[in-house]
Amino acid sequence: MKRRDLIKLLATGAVMPAASQAMSGMGPMMMGGPGGMMGARMHRTALTPVSGQPLPIPPLYEGDMKAGVRHYRLTIGEAELPLFADAITESWAVQVPGTALPFLGPTLVLNRGEQVALSWRNHLDTATTMHGHGMHVPGEADGGPHQLILPGMDWTARYRVEQPACANWYHPHRMGMTAEHVYRGLAGLLLIRDGSEEALNLPRTYGVDDIPLVVQDRVFDAAGQIHYRPTMHDVRRGWFGDVLLTNGAVSPVFTARAGLLRLRLLNGSNSEIWRFTLDDGSVMQVIAGDNGLIDRPMPVRSVMLSPGERAEVVLDLNGRAGQRLRLRVEGLIAGLRKDALRIEVGKRPAPVSQLPSSLTAPDPVPAPLAELPRRHFTLGGMMNLTINGASMDMDVINERVPQGRWEVWQVRNEGMGMMRMMGMHHNFHVHGGSFRLLARNGKAHFAPHERGLKDTVHLAPGDEATLLVRFRHAAPDSSPFMYHCHFLEHEDAGMMGQFTVA
Ligand SMILES: [Cu+2]
Numbered sequence: 001m002k003r004r005d006l007i008k009l010l011a012t013g014a015v016m017p018a019a020s021q022a023m024s025g026m027g028p029m030m031m032g033g034p035g036g037m038m039g040a041r042m043h044r045t046a047l048t049p050v051s052g053q054p055l056p057i058p059p060l061y062e063g064d065m066k067a068g069v070r071h072y073r074l075t076i077g078e079a080e081l082p083l084f085a086d087a088i089t090e091s092w093a094v095q096v097p098g099t100a101l102p103f104l105g106p107t108l109v110l111n112r113g114e115q116v117a118l119s120w121r122n123h124l125d126t127a128t129t130m131h132g133h134g135m136h137v138p139g140e141a142d143g144g145p146h147q148l149i150l151p152g153m154d155w156t157a158r159y160r161v162e163q164p165a166c167a168n169w170y171h172p173h174r175m176g177m178t179a180e181h182v183y184r185g186l187a188g189l190l191l192i193r194d195g196s197e198e199a200l201n202l203p204r205t206y207g208v209d210d211i212p213l214v215v216q217d218r219v220f221d222a223a224g225q226i227h228y229r230p231t232m233h234d235v236r237r238g239w240f241g242d243v244l245l246t247n248g249a250v251s252p253v254f255t256a257r258a259g260l261l262r263l264r265l266l267n268g269s270n271s272e273i274w275r276f277t278l279d280d281g282s283v284m285q286v287i288a289g290d291n292g293l294i295d296r297p298m299p300v301r302s303v304m305l306s307p308g309e310r311a312e313v314v315l316d317l318n319g320r321a322g323q324r325l326r327l328r329v330e331g332l333i334a335g336l337r338k339d340a341l342r343i344e345v346g347k348r349p350a351p352v353s354q355l356p357s358s359l360t361a362p363d364p365v366p367a368p369l370a371e372l373p374r375r376h377f378t379l380g381g382m383m384n385l386t387i388n389g390a391s392m393d394m395d396v397i398n399e400r401v402p403q404g405r406w407e408v409w410q411v412r413n414e415g416m417g418m419m420r421m422m423g424m425h426h427n428f429h430v431h432g433g434s435f436r437l438l439a440r441n442g443k444a445h446f447a448p449h450e451r452g453l454k455d456t457v458h459l460a461p462g463d464e465a466t467l468l469v470r471f472r473h474a475a476p477d478s479s480p481f482m483y484h485c486h487f488l489e490h491e492d493a494g495m496m497g498q499f500t501v502a
Pocket residue numbers: 424425426427485486487490491495
């Protein structure tokens with residue numbers, strides 16, 4: 001069989017396990033290490049999901065302004081996802097009054113400078129939390145494991161929006177239960193708007209030339225229900241499904257305008273690393289990473305995101321009316337290959353046809369770096385998953401960080417074996433602020449979407465990242481910030497620590 005035919009088979013889901021294994025080996029080798037995929041198991045769905053539906057666009061929710069505070073009222077509860085012809089899938093979703101979303105939640109619009117109050121009511125019969133991933137907020141508004149929302153109860157995050165325009169996201173963060181709560185469908189985008197981003201001629205008509213793409217792999221049982229039951233082996237290697245959901249739909253179709261199309265990509269998977277490419281090999285322009293615009297548009301042929309990471313790319317569909325293209329993803333650990341989105345270019349012109357040549361001025365880096373205080377974090381562990389040898393303990397504060405101080409954080413994935421290139425992929429996510437990636441393995445080895453402010457950085461086995469951090473918001477002992485691996489099974493298994501800022 002020709003490789004091209006095999007890829008076709010893989011794309012249609014008609015997969016032979018042996019072939020799939022052979023293909024899956026390719027991903028991590030391209031990343032310089034054969035370790036990550038060892039023993040990775042892709043779980044299989046018995047039924048065939050409905051595919052090719054229109055792309056679901058999560059509704060925008062702008063809240064209501066009252067006495068100088070923008071209020072958002074949201075509920076967390078059960079929902080039903082129509083993914084299979086003969087079964088209704090029980091899911092969880094975030095709802096705004098008057099909607100019935102089947103999966104995920106609305107896109108919350110936050111304006112820089114405004115005071116906001118995000119109220120979450122938990123209609124589930126289990127406790128959860130709701131964390132603003134990437135948000136620069138005080139510890140008590142973070143929604144981490146210490147801010148439990150018991151069944152039937154409300155919790156409100158109050159803060160001033162004080163960071164540049166970007167696409168952050170919300171998701172539960174309950175101790176030991178984050179992976180399952182996200183897996184069932186609890187996640188959505190937090191779109192921050194500000195004047196400097198709005199002054200640029202960028203695609204920003206939501207749902208028209210500016211669309212969110214939340215990409216997640218899932219496995220469903222024979223009754224079409226979400227299946228999440230990781231063994232100890234799966235916890236270490238990751239929990240991988242064979243169904244790729246984009247905004248909760250399989251290979252959905254989006255009719256684009258002829259012109260520029262902005263895609264806000266979020267890797268919302270628990271443990272897969274996705275490489276995004278266009279099927280015709282054409283170039284995408286990266287304009288933003290996790291926490292904001294980068295300095296200027298950068299052309300790429302692929303974007304690689306580990307769990308929790310975001311990138312914004314712009315596709316040039318000028319003069320392509322009537323054409324079709326596919327945004328493909330390839331899982332670098334378990335090897336799933338799917339269409340994340342099928343794009344049909346219509347005749348109507350898009351609002352924007354040309355990108356600005358520069359986007360934002362990079363923040364000055366405090367010098368000299370060598371004199372900044374340094375902290376070291378090693379992600380590893382044999383029996384347990386640890387950071388600096390310790391598993392997460394909610395009663396232990398691991399680090400105490402002075403408020404507003406620049407620091408350099410050295411984060412290392414200890415890896416295994418002779419070259420330290422065996423072992424697991426991890427990443428490192430911080431709450432309460434952003435960092436700038438200064439180096440990977442001592443060199444300026446990073447992708448265009450890693451040039452801006454970030455909150456999550458990927459670490460292949462043996463990798464070391466040098467991060468420049470500064471936390472402006474306070475987090476006391478009673479509501480500390482977290483740093484952790486965002487491979488959610490690892491996080492739940494203890495690869496997390498706590499820090500205060502004062
Ligand atoms: Cu990890």
